[in-house]
Amino acid sequence: MGLFSRRHRDDAEAADTDQEELAPEQPEEPGSGPWDADDVPAGTAPAGRIDLGALRVPAVDGMQIRMERAGRGAQASAVVLILGGSTLELRAFAAPRTAGIWDDLRADIAAELTRAKATYELVDGDYGTEILAQVPVRTPEGRAGTVAARFIGVDGPRWFLRGVLQGRAATDADAARQLREVFANTVVVRDGVARPPREILPLHEPGATVAPEVEELPGLDPLRPGPTIAEVR
Template sequence: MALFKRRGKTAADSETPAPDGTGSDASAPDATDETTAAADATAADEPAAGSAGSARRGPWDLADADERPGRVDLGALRIPGIQGMQLRMELDRTSKAVIAANVSLGQSTLQLQVFAAPRTAGIWDDIRPQISASITAQGGEVKEMPGPWGTELLALLPVKDASGKTGRVPARFLGVDGPRWFLRGILRGAALVDQNQRAIMERYFSEVVVVRGSEPRPPSELLTLTMPGQATRPVPTPGQPAAVDDILTRGPEISEVR
């Protein structure tokens, strides 16, 4: 599967289910039930424009964000620091550069990645069909649904556990086009079936701040993420954004509990 162009592959982690809904989890709830519940809950929302910093909510561009204390600086992202949350930074297998931030709250997990986008147009409308086609080709299911940030994807992602048993895990793909950037969130876990968990994770996503920077970047290039408190490290293979293959596998992770 290919979300954008092919990037260096990442190593799969067999101990913990992937936060983006693609890792193995033999004890995962029934996928069909979760997807139906999530679809009903999402459809009840009044669709809003899939753009940053709307009157309703973020995510925010740095220029529009308030100076709220407690945000964790991850380079191209600044995320809320909440007591009890677990932050896992996903690393590229070869270069060890950070490629994604995975935030766990309770039984829900949100993967965050941010990409460069053209100055004049967003890229979410172009990316969604690619994701849908790729997931379907791998034996999964996906459909578009209205959501708080406009159109989103509700998917059943094909997975295989350590024993080789195959299954499908539900996930929500959220997309927000900002000024010269695109933020993608992949939500899984209890937030797909529990209204309170859903509200918590959507509120969290809405408080994310993107730090695009002024340097020119090709559209769809992964913006540089860093470990908390560390200097910037280059993203592997400049100009080559994350692949959908990497939705189904993930790299090594470094965890931080707050």
């Protein structure tokens, strides 16, 4: 899902040095992730994490990983994690040093959903306000339908992490538990490059590249076998 990955007009250097903006909102529950690479507590991912560049995601048995690209030959900009019949898309963005961007991004997502004739509501979640949307889609047979998508956002130090749950995990707390744990234990690695707010932090392929059959799940971006699909074993 490629919503709202465009660059902000602000100058990259100004974004990193502006000290007059408010501090970013942190996760409500003390001691919970997602984590910055410099602040990862020991033992938060007993089975280890998979290095994807700007993101390191917990290794969960049976979880499939698919990298998303804007086009052929483009660098990966998002990762889709497939587990238990649902998906979690993760995308990391650059953000100012002292201010979060989730409030602005929520407004942009709401506007985009409205243009797509989707319905949505703001709901309370683990990290504050989330967006729960019902987005119109066409089935392979051409019938009209809707798919649920839940947008989660966390502002970190000079980064923002967006998660999008689809499948049962978007509306069912029990079905979402494993993927939410993955989200909470993800590490964001912000490089030292000066970047404007909302620029996507670069990802790369995981080390393992086996190619299991991808689950057929409805969604805003149909899950088709991509150039790199890995399964954690």
